[in-house]
Amino acid sequence: MTYADVSSLAASNDFSGVISVSRGDSVEFAEAYGFAHRGYGIPNELDTRFAIASGTKGLTALAVMSLVADGTLSLSTTARSLLGDDLPLIDSAVTVEHLLAHRSGIGDYFDEDAGGDINDYVLPVPVHALATTSDFLAVLDGFPTKFAPGTDLSYCNGGYVVLALIAERASGIPFHDLVLSRVCKPANMSDTEFLRSDSLPGRTALGYLAATGLRTNVHHLPVRGNGDGGIYSTAADFRAFWPAFFSGRIVPPAVVAEMVRPRSSNSYLRCGLGFWMHLTRDVLQLEGYDAGVSFRSAHDPATGLTYTVISNTSDGAWPIARALNELLLDPSPSR
Template sequence: MFGGLCAPLEAQDSETDIDALIAETMSLNGAITYLEGDAPGLILGVVSGDTFTVQGFGETERGNGIEPDGDTVFRVGSITKVFAGEMLAHGVARSEVAFTDPVAPLLPGRLGEAASKHPSIRLIDLATHAGGLPREVPRDAAPMADPFQTITHDAFAGWLEENTLNFRPGTSIAYSNFGFDLLSAALSTAGGAAYPDLLASRITGPLGMTDTAFVPTDSMERRIMSGHAPNGEPLPTVPTGTVITGSGGLYSTANDLLRWMRWHLDDGAPDAEARFLDHGVYVQRSDMETVWSMDESGRMDGMGLGWVAMKATADHPFFFQKSGALQGQMSYIAFAPGHEVGVFATINQFDFEAARDMTEAANEILFSLSGF
């Protein structure tokens, strides 16, 4: 849909020219994506070298007349998983855990006892969706005002006690929210603190990501972008709870996510060992017996720590990407570490066709800024 809209941005006279071209490219791709979709609002963000650019389109809630910007707060959904992957990298860099450690000894109480029935599940299996676990654990219905309250460690333990794994860990890949919530619980034990506190001390705090949290502050709540159902009705802002911290509970802003991507792209930034570990590709698709539910934003070539790895082709560079959707918000993030370029996009309605267009537009910008 966007072929030909973005030519490679190279051989410019000055950094200012590059910045202007980035803004122009974002404006064009963003406007087309917004106008062709039904979502009330769209945010696009780009980091290229030291340049951060954010553009908002539409409204933070249908009919409110407030245009989103870089400080607009939204749920990132499953992009939370790549934060959990980085937290694993920090744990390994600090010698708190090893990638090949079994998860069971790191899980508390009944959950750890239940996981001990499956001793072959390792931390690296959870971080690469290779643990043999289902996408979700069956649970009781919950009220619309608190839809995640029945996602509990007891429900996780019940599944582990009563079921066999879907496949031998490390032999196949199947997308699993369950697995990433086990991962965050294990990392909490290894780090000796509540997982949100560890995340704040190791990632969001050092990078000044003051608008990234599991529970929005009063300031964040005043800037929240409302998600919308497929029929266009706004969805309520609901509690995240304490369990889905690995799979999907974070709130953030485009500005914070660009700060985070800048860390990924800056070889001179602190915590170099964690970054190096976080940029590894630990599972190759060609080595797996089967791959399920991993190709939503492009055909997965390999798995990093939550990141979907896309090998270089004649049309694009090697890059990592991840999508997320929760409570009427759909997002996409990607970066090309060899080109110091990253992109982010989000819409505030469950609209899968619009989300595909958004992803395509973001990728066009990423590829163009990488010289493709």
């Protein structure tokens, strides 16, 4: 497998998005494919912004941990202490650490373990009604606890919106602004922002449900993302992100070490606080998957290797990510 093979694979799979591979400050491979706007024939470029779905969770975790670092929160802070009477089905023992590590046991408003087609319409309220963190209270409530906090691992989207609520209430800063000031600015991620899907600016890709066709995801996802997903970013911003994270520019090195300490694992990956790690190697990754969105950014701190695959289709990133794993990392099989 070579970079030429990766490029051929992208072409044969009608890949739409950007592929980037770097080691330290040296970019080894970077190419853009497909269209940011198919109707007008606007091509994707290397600096095109894409939604990254659950890749956002790592940035949410860092915003929360920055509040832990400055003493505004602690890992043992309970969700209930800041939720008050909101979301009464969340167990009173659930802590910030449980939520960050996907070990809270709370019922999920979007339960990926339930299966189903990612392109289905899954939200119980109109997507345009979900623009602020507090708006999500309408979809988070009413889901029974799955297990006692801290006793198991279950990936939980809703838990990261709860974290956004906690961070917003503890700091007094709107969550979107908190991520920009506490994470994106110190990481020099100048193109990373929570944009509204119904008013996307230039140099930003629409999300498409399939490799061909004109149907976008605008009716499928919240109009503005939140703690569990939906920020827009670029491949270049993730080249900047990983060195900033490990050098302590976002949170102190001791906090970085705490975030990448595994709490549990599944058959593919180990889970830290907002980050996933290879089962046997210290390779980290962030990943996002939703209607019209697929994304993975992986980083090996020992070698400085970073690869990012960012696509504006639901499944476009996965064949490319598998090929890059084979070429660069050879980790355990994944999606």
